[in-house]
Amino acid sequence: MLHLDHVSKSFRNKRVINDLSLSIGTGVHGLLAPNGAGKTTLIQMIATLIRLDSGNITWNGQDIMVMDEDYRGLLGYLPQKFGYYPDYSAEDFLMYIAALQGIGRKRAKPLAKDLLKTVGLKDQGKQKMKTLSGGMIQRVGLAQAMINDPELMILDEPTAGLDPRERVRFRNLVHALSRDRIVILSTHIVSDLETIADRVIMLKDGQICCNQSPRQISRWLEGKIFLVPADYRLGQGQLLLEDELDGDATRLRIYSPEPPSQGQAVPANLEDAFLVIYGDEE
Ligand SMILES: Nc1ncnc2c1ncn2[C@@H]1O[C@H](COP(=O)(O)OP(=O)(O)OP(=O)(O)O)[C@@H](O)[C@H]1O
Ligand SMILES: [Mg+2]
Structure with missing residues (x-):
């Protein structure tokens, strides 16, 4: 169990994470927030890469800074910008990561092969990284985060830049690998989470708002999302979510706490929640 207790972090005078407390158990936790909301900052604190200004983070009751190597041994991490040597093959790269983790060559070799198989790159293991597609490279990134069979795996925007098919593939992989571990996956793409996240954690003003x-x-938005005619004028408390094409006609998708004078209620989705929560930000 990972526990964040009154964690704060500022850069210069800007408070990015503000007195944030959070407990995280097994399962996939989606960290969903717009660009610049502080996802990477939060993740880098959990990965012990940057210091907290105040508060603390514990793993099963122990301070992660005090646990030091013991903590890093149970952590798998795929950074938002993950560095690799373009001339290394995927297998060389995994061997290199294994060596950094203190895993001997003898054990590392079959492990690297196994992991490449798991992420669907059995036949690409000998290929240089620079010849792989973006989706394949992200899957190598996932494999390196799995090398120590981590109890806690953190993936910072792993699907950025992937096409829809690779995105689905990556999502299914994460889901398959999430059993019996904690997975924290940051994204600003709602569909990454809709089917695989056990919990969706949203950040706003440096705090958790959901x-x-x-x-x-x-369920929270049930009966509050409506399709109304294109000429509908928004009333107080109502929010325009998006224009929807309906055959030749355009309709407006709106959030309205009370039923509007015209239009029909529709089922809510996670994207609606994102737009309602962040709708007042420019
Ligand atoms: N090392 C740093 N020095 C100064 N400011 C920083 C630093 N790292 C982050 N920030 C600022 O903190 C804020 C949050 O950044 P962060 O990278 O955590 O956001 P994010 O949610 O990961 O965004 P994105 O979706 O674009 O990756 C931003 O305003 C950013 O400019
Ligand atoms: Mg980020």
């Missing part, structure tokens, strides 16, 4: 399952979130 920590619920996708289903709970939809």
Whole structure:
């Protein structure tokens, strides 16, 4: 169990994480927030890469800074910008990461092969990294985060830049690898989380403004999302979510706490929640 207790972090005078407390158990936790909201900052603190200004982070009750190597031994991490040597093959790269983790060559070799198989790159292991597609490279990134069979795996925007098919593939992989571990996956793409996240954690003003399952979130918005005619004028408390094409006609998708004078209620999705929560930010 990972526990964040009153964690704060500022850069210069800007408070990015503000007195944030959070407990995380097994399962996939989606960290969903717009660009610049502080996802990477939070993740880098959990990965012990940057210091907290105040508060503390514990793993099963022990301070992660005090645990030091013991903690890093149970952590798998895929950074937002992950560095690799373009001339290394995928297998060489995994061997290199294994060596950094103190895993001997004899054990590392079959492990690297196994992991490449798991991420669907059995036949590409000998290929230089620079010849792989973006989706394949992200899968190598996932494999390196798995090398120590981590109890806690953190993936910072792993699907950025992937096409929809690779995105689905990556999502399914993460889901398959998430059993019996904690996975924290940051993204600003709602569809990354809709089907695999046990919980969706949203950040706003450096704090957690939502920590619920996708289903709970939809329930929270039930009866509050409507399609109304294109000429509908928004009333107080109502929010335009998006223009929707409906055959030849355009309709507006709106959030409205009370039923509007015209239009029909529709099921809510996670994207609606994102737009409602962050709708007032420019
Ligand atoms: N090392 C740093 N020095 C100064 N400011 C920083 C530093 N790292 C982050 N910031 C600022 O902190 C804020 C949060 O950045 P962070 O990278 O955590 O956001 P994010 O949610 O990961 O965004 P993105 O979706 O773009 O990756 C931003 O305003 C950023 O400019
Ligand atoms: Mg980031």
